[in-house]
Amino acid sequence: MDRLAGEIAVVTGAAQGIGKGIAKAMVAEGAKVVIFDVADKVHKTAAEIKKGLGRADCDVRAVKIDITRNDQIAQALNSILEDFEKIDILVNNAAVLYFAPFLEITDEMRDRTFDVNIKGMWNCTKAVLPAMIEGRHGRVINLSSAAAITSSKGLTAYSASKGAICAFSRALALDVAEFGINVNTIIPCYVETDGLKDVAKSVGVTPETYLERIGRTVPLGRLAAVDEIGDLAVFLASQESKYITGQEIVIDGGNLIQTKKGDF
Secondary structure, eight states: OOTTTTOEEEEESOSSHHHHHHHHHHHHTTOEEEEEESSTTHHHHHHHHHHHHOOTTOOEEEEEOOTTOHHHHHHHHHHHHHHHSOOOEEEEOOOOOOOOOGGGOOHHHHHHHHIIIIIIHHHHHHHHHHHHHHHTOEEEEEEOOGGGTSOOTTOHHHHHHHHHHHHHHHHHHHHHGGGTEEEEEEEEOOBOOHHHHHHHHHHTSOHHHHHHHHHHHSTTSSOBOHHHHHHHHHHHHSGGGTTOOSOEEEESTTGGGOSSOOOO
């Protein structure tokens, strides 16, 4: 449908998982997408997205970057603006998660969580906004988590960071509304990613068993696919959502509305 034709998008933390799914969905809808990630595999991911979509006009580029470094962000964004002269969409997805009881969370784990999940989002947004303000158009989409609303043991630092993202997004939406910029938050719950599979190790079961058990607790009976998060991001980036700002959209298969979470 090319709902994002002509749009220039930046997606952080897009070497895998949700970020990769969002980048793929936006490229499929005609956007030119630059994916950021600190992992070397970000270049391989860009190539995989191109090959998978099989479109002659597919434009997805990769930048290996540490979003806690303002100098690296400035260099990357200057290059994008030189090539495209604008940035229309910013998806702040990059995040880290340490799964540990509160008293076992070291200062280094705490600081790394806040540096990436909060400060990294802040840094990228502050760097991109001048171009959006100049163009009087923009979409900022921040990825929070159901852990910002309800949580689990071992997620204190992560939950705190994701709650901050929601508050940041609401306040920012008010600051930039006059410039035609929309700011919204996506709140996923259980999404089938490698990161979620890794959590299985901490509970002593196989990834397959862990994902199957979690899926049974969701009213819709399964985990979300990264493509489904991508679909929501495309909607929030498109003209179809031009009157939506400052909102938190939960995409969780009905998980948060239930009192009893199943037998897992």
